[in-house]
Amino acid sequence: MRYSTKTKLLAGSAIVAAAFLATGAATAQEATIAFSAGELGVSSYNPVTATLLNTANALIYDRLVEQDADQSYYPHLATSWEESADGMAWTFKLRAGVMFQDGTPFNAQSIADWIPDFQGTENNYLVDAIDAVEVIDDLTVKFVMKRPEPNLLYNLASTYMGVPSAAAFDRLGEDYGVSEAVGTGPFKLDSFSIGLETVLVRNDDYAWASELSENQGAAYLERITFREIPDQSTAFLELKTGGVDVLLGVPTDFLEILKEEAGVAVIQMPGLGIKYIPINVTAPPFDDILVRQATVLAVDRESILKSVYNGIGSVADNFLISSLPAAEVDPASNVSYDPAKAGELLDQAGWMMGDDGIRAKDGAPLTVKLFTQNSTDLTRLTQVIQAQLKEIGMDAVITVFDGSTIRDEYKRNAHQLAVREYDWNNSDILDWFFSGERLGYPNVSMWKDVEGQRLNDVAMKESATSEQRAANFKAYHEYILSQALFAPIYQPTINIAYNAENVVLPEPIRGIRFRSQTALDMKVVE
Amino acid sequence: MLLRYTFHRLLMLIPVSISISIVIFMIVHLLPGDPIDNLIRIGSSPEDRARLVTKYGLDRSLISQYFLWITSMLRGDFGDAIVLRRPVADLIAQNLPYSLTLGGLAFLFSSIFGMILGTISAMTRNRLVEGFVRGFILLGSTVPGFWLALLLILFFSVQLGWFPVSGARGWESLVLPVATIGFGGIALVARVTRVALLDAQREDFVTLLHAKGLSRGTILCRHLFPHALLPVVTILALRIGWILGGAVTVEFVFGRPGLGSLLIRALGQRDYPVVQGSLLMLALAVMLGTLIGDVAQAAMDPRIREGKS
Numbered sequence: 001m002r003y004s005t006k007t008k009l010l011a012g013s014a015i016v017a018a019a020f021l022a023t024g025a026a027t028a029q030e031a032t033i034a035f036s037a038g039e040l041g042v043s044s045y046n047p048v049t050a051t052l053l054n055t056a057n058a059l060i061y062d063r064l065v066e067q068d069a070d071q072s073y074y075p076h077l078a079t080s081w082e083e084s085a086d087g088m089a090w091t092f093k094l095r096a097g098v099m100f101q102d103g104t105p106f107n108a109q110s111i112a113d114w115i116p117d118f119q120g121t122e123n124n125y126l127v128d129a130i131d132a133v134e135v136i137d138d139l140t141v142k143f144v145m146k147r148p149e150p151n152l153l154y155n156l157a158s159t160y161m162g163v164p165s166a167a168a169f170d171r172l173g174e175d176y177g178v179s180e181a182v183g184t185g186p187f188k189l190d191s192f193s194i195g196l197e198t199v200l201v202r203n204d205d206y207a208w209a210s211e212l213s214e215n216q217g218a219a220y221l222e223r224i225t226f227r228e229i230p231d232q233s234t235a236f237l238e239l240k241t242g243g244v245d246v247l248l249g250v251p252t253d254f255l256e257i258l259k260e261e262a263g264v265a266v267i268q269m270p271g272l273g274i275k276y277i278p279i280n281v282t283a284p285p286f287d288d289i290l291v292r293q294a295t296v297l298a299v300d301r302e303s304i305l306k307s308v309y310n311g312i313g314s315v316a317d318n319f320l321i322s323s324l325p326a327a328e329v330d331p332a333s334n335v336s337y338d339p340a341k342a343g344e345l346l347d348q349a350g351w352m353m354g355d356d357g358i359r360a361k362d363g364a365p366l367t368v369k370l371f372t373q374n375s376t377d378l379t380r381l382t383q384v385i386q387a388q389l390k391e392i393g394m395d396a397v398i399t400v401f402d403g404s405t406i407r408d409e410y411k412r413n414a415h416q417l418a419v420r421e422y423d424w425n426n427s428d429i430l431d432w433f434f435s436g437e438r439l440g441y442p443n444v445s446m447w448k449d450v451e452g453q454r455l456n457d458v459a460m461k462e463s464a465t466s467e468q469r470a471a472n473f474k475a476y477h478e479y480i481l482s483q484a485l486f487a488p489i490y491q492p493t494i495n496i497a498y499n500a501e502n503v504v505l506p507e508p509i510r511g512i513r514f515r516s517q518t519a520l521d522m523k524v525v526e
Numbered sequence: 527m528l529l530r531y532t533f534h535r536l537l538m539l540i541p542v543s544i545s546i547s548i549v550i551f552m553i554v555h556l557l558p559g560d561p562i563d564n565l566i567r568i569g570s571s572p573e574d575r576a577r578l579v580t581k582y583g584l585d586r587s588l589i590s591q592y593f594l595w596i597t598s599m600l601r602g603d604f605g606d607a608i609v610l611r612r613p614v615a616d617l618i619a620q621n622l623p624y625s626l627t628l629g630g631l632a633f634l635f636s637s638i639f640g641m642i643l644g645t646i647s648a649m650t651r652n653r654l655v656e657g658f659v660r661g662f663i664l665l666g667s668t669v670p671g672f673w674l675a676l677l678l679i680l681f682f683s684v685q686l687g688w689f690p691v692s693g694a695r696g697w698e699s700l701v702l703p704v705a706t707i708g709f710g711g712i713a714l715v716a717r718v719t720r721v722a723l724l725d726a727q728r729e730d731f732v733t734l735l736h737a738k739g740l741s742r743g744t745i746l747c748r749h750l751f752p753h754a755l756l757p758v759v760t761i762l763a764l765r766i767g768w769i770l771g772g773a774v775t776v777e778f779v780f781g782r783p784g785l786g787s788l789l790i791r792a793l794g795q796r797d798y799p800v801v802q803g804s805l806l807m808l809a810l811a812v813m814l815g816t817l818i819g820d821v822a823q824a825a826m827d828p829r830i831r832e833g834k835s
Contacts, residue, residue: 041791043610043617050611051565122578125570178612194612194620195783196694229692229781233676238691241684404559404796424568432568441563 029222029524031503034229034238036249036494038423041228043194046177047162048117048169055248056198056226058515060101061162061183064092064111065153066210067512069270071323071425073153076210077106077163077184087148087464094139098208100165102182108141113166115143126155147461150469154426159515184208186219186516198226212510212517220523239264245503248514250495251377252309258497265500269509270323271492273423274316275381278433278444278486283416285366290349292484295417296335297342298392299487304384309490316488318481319430326427326473333481335488342392351393359393370396371418373403381489382419411440418444419489425512427473431460434480445485455479501525527828532821539813543806546813547599550805551592554798560584561608564795582608595802605799610792614803617788622770624694625784628777629769631700632707637762639708640715647716648723649746659716666713675706675779692781703780707773711765718761722754729753756823763819770811 039054047053047061064078075081078092098106112133118124129149134142143152155161168182181189186209187200206218227244229235232251238244240261250258250266258264277299285291301315317334320327343353351359351366359366370389372382382398389396396417401409409415422429432438435456436448455476463469496514498505506521562578579585583594598605604614647659682702683691693699726732727750735745774786785804792800 041610043607043612051567051609122565122567122570122574125567125574193694193783194617195787196624196781227693227781228783230787231692231779231781234679234692234779234781237679237684241687241691243691243693402559402794404557404564404794407563408558408560422568428569437572442568 029220031221031245031522031524032225032227032243033246033248034227034235034244037230038249040230041195044177045181045189045192047160047164048123049121050160050177051122053159054226055514056200057162058159059187059200059519060181060185060189061164062185062208062516063161063163064156066212066517067154067157068212068510069323069512073157074211083465087150088145090143090145090152091136092141094141095208096139098184099205100182100184101188101203102165102168104165104167106163106184107138108135110163110166111141114163117169123160126158126160148464150463150466151426151428186520187224195228197228200224200226209520210517213520214506215520219520221519224519239497239499242499242502246496246498246505248496250497252312252492252495253377255312255495256310263499263501265498267496267505267507267509268312269494269496270321271313271494272321272425272512273421274319274321274488275419275421275490275492276316276319276486276488277385278418278420279484280413280416280444280446281485282413282446285351286416288349289484290345291351294342294345294392295389295394296484296487297338298388298394299385299489300337300388301489302337304381304490308381308384313493314491316491318488319477319486320427321425321491324425324427325470326477329474329478329481333478339391346392353393357390357393358395365395366393367395367397369416370398371406371409371415372398372400373406374400378419378421385419407441410444413440413446415444420444427470428460430473430476430480431456434485447483447485449483452479528825531824535817535820539817542813543810546809547596547806548592550802550809551595554801555588557796559796561796561798564609604803607797607800609795609797610800614799617800618785618804618807621783621785621788624782625770625773625786628700628703628707628773628782628784631704632711633765633769635704635708636711636715640712641719641758643712644716644719645723648720663713663716666709667717669709671706671710672775672779674709675702675776678702678706694782703776703782706776715758715761719754719758722757723750726750726753752826756827759822760819763815763822766811766815766818770808
């Protein structure tokens with residue numbers, strides 16, 4: 001009895017001492033991070049039903065596999081996987097000793113409970129190819145497929161496929177993701193105010209990081225506050241005054257100003273999409289492939305990279321970001337800049353240069369509609385494109401729309417040219433924007449073609465393995481390029497700025513975005 | 527008498543609300559674009575899209591969609607957001623406190639200082655003071671909110687470090703947004719107060735009061751002010767709706783949640799239930815504000831409630 005009292009006393013003083021030490025330390029291990037503009041307005045941390053998720057979600061949940069910046073896959077909650085030769089089964093070995101933040105164990109049953117939750121949600125397409133989940137043993141799970149899905153690993157690495165605790169998911173129902181969210185990730189949800197901030201605290205038991213982070217244990221940071229700051233100027237001033245330590249998405253035109261700031265460091269990661277000009281093939285004069293080819297040849301991508309983006313990022317040669325295998329098309333398929341050739345093609349098509357510098361055919365001037373969305377970056381880029389089209393004698397009239405209205409215009413087939421962008425690091429973006437089943441929007445080019453649909457079907461449905469899939473998408477991609485359906489412009493970077501006097505970030509950042517691998521290695525400057 | 531007047535006015539709110547709900551519904555649904563495109567993600571099939579259109583009843587006729595919405599609203603059910611995936615009532619309840627605090631404080635701030643400034647400007651014989659006040663009023667009614675907000679941030683947060691740049695934690699984060707919104711409000715209230723007081727001063731009874739030998743202070747406080755308060759109360763009452771939804775740009779710059787920001791976000795995504803729910807809330811607030819203003823006027827001026835004026 002006396003012994004136990006003594007132990008308690010000892011333990012008690014140890015806690016007091018520890019607390020004293022913690023408060024005595026020079027810096028608290030806390031950081032404040034501002035979300036990027038694209039991840040504002042998340043209303044729930046339920047990855048199964050959400051249609052928008054943010055970086056905090058990626059820290060609460062772990063995924064079975066992780067994807068690196070070069071698009072390769074790394075084991076995480078799954079230590080290894082095997083695809084059957086016919087693509088009709090996938091077997092995953094799971095990591096041992098992983099616990100959810102509510103104390104329940106992670107095992108094969110967690111996967112079997114989770115996959116069916118997607119049924120009926122907007123995210124069901126992620127698991128649609130999975131027919132059944134079989135628990136082989138405690139740490140082995142097998143997906144029996146309805147059809148081969150060579151894209152399965154990509155889906156599994158998505159933030160939407162962070163694995164939730166089945167116990168919490170079932171217990172909370174509709175409230176799951178709002179009042180509580182339970183994953184196996186390195187940070188736990190502490191509080192969530194929609195539109196304002198999300199506070200995460202460290203998961204002290206974390207010992208199952210992926211190879212993408214150096215730190216294999218619990219995070220150095222004890223607490224991360226994610227803030228929603230919609231105005232870029234305000235976000236910049238917060239960084240400058242120390243109210244925020246990290247900005248996850250800095251517009252490229254802000255980088256020049258940031259460089260002037262003492263103590264601010266910038267990390268650039270490859271972006272996940274491109275900016276481009278879709279060409280409506282049903283709207284004359286663009287029903288003539290010669291006019292489309294001339295339009296593509298008129299875009300001076302190098303000068304845009306230099307003048308609009310200060311040389312940051314890279315030019316886009318085709319429709320896919322360059323790290324994707326299907327982007328490595330035959331170099332002859334890639335676009336080039338050649339205004340002289342563009343002029344020849346237009347002459348050939350019957351559009352002759354007039355005295356006013358605008359071409360005309362049968363008395364009608366070459367005046368076309370150029371649509372864009374109301375973001376500063378896109379409207380500025382559109383003005384440059386307008387000037388470049390003028391060089392070949394094309395008079396482009398700009399109209400600016402909001403994001404919802406412009407889609408209606410596409411569906412009404414009211415457009416000719418547009419300046420757009422997308423964010424998606426997978427070749428199936430070709431299906432999304434060029435499939436004949438989605439004319440208007442997303443198929444802004446309004447392209448429906450027998451050979452195109454055949455190549456699309458082969459790439460989407462008849463690829464059994466990821467190698468086959470890449471080859472099939474490359475063939476589809478080359479055919480799309482041959483039809484001059486769009487003019488690629490620019491591949492942006494993801495720019496992360498941080499206050500180097502307060503925090504240290506690993507460089508380069510591994511993975512496709514700032515996620516748990518980066519948060520695990522992040523430290524506060526002592 | 528006042529009770530009957532109030533009851534009568536309350537009854538009139540019913541047809542007005544119904545007409546407003548129809549207008550709101552129609553405007554929202556006739557806007558180009560729809561919420562489904564903001565909901566579906568890259569990779570989903572055209573069939574998924576069609577299924578969602580049916581799921582959210584967007585393939586029904588507008589009339590039947592309206593009746594579905596209005597009947598559930600009458601039962602107190604705001605419905606579920608399509609894109610934001612939460613019950614609309616929850617979203618409004620989460621944003622309302624921020625709007626009420628910011629708007630309420632800005633309202634108080636602008637009312638009090640506006641009336642004081644307006645009175646000074648109307649009463650003072652000092653040209654310099656009057657010129658200053660009138661200059662302030664002119665500035666306040668013309669300077670755009672977002673510009674003033676950035677200016678205040680640069681000076682008070684970046685230079686002096688007195689207040690946080692943005693956010694909604696603690697009273698410190700309220701000072702600059704309240705000052706930004708309040709600045710415009712002060713000018714408005716001051717202008718109305720000034721004009722009302724100047725008008726009142728020209729009334730015959732004031733000349734009589736002066737003739738009776740009452741001091742300027744007594745005339746101002748006991749006679750002029752109650753008289754001049756009527757138009758001021760009307761203006762203030764009309765601003766009640768503004769309190770809730772009018773702070774969008776200020777919320778944007780200071781990174782604060784609020785009904786205005788919720789509405790703008792939902793409008794951009796064509797999240798119909800959210801737009802309809804929050805617009806109807808704002809409309810009701812404006813109507814109630816007007817009602818309160820009218821009742822207050824009636825209480826102060828018997829001619830109004832007796833319908834003689």
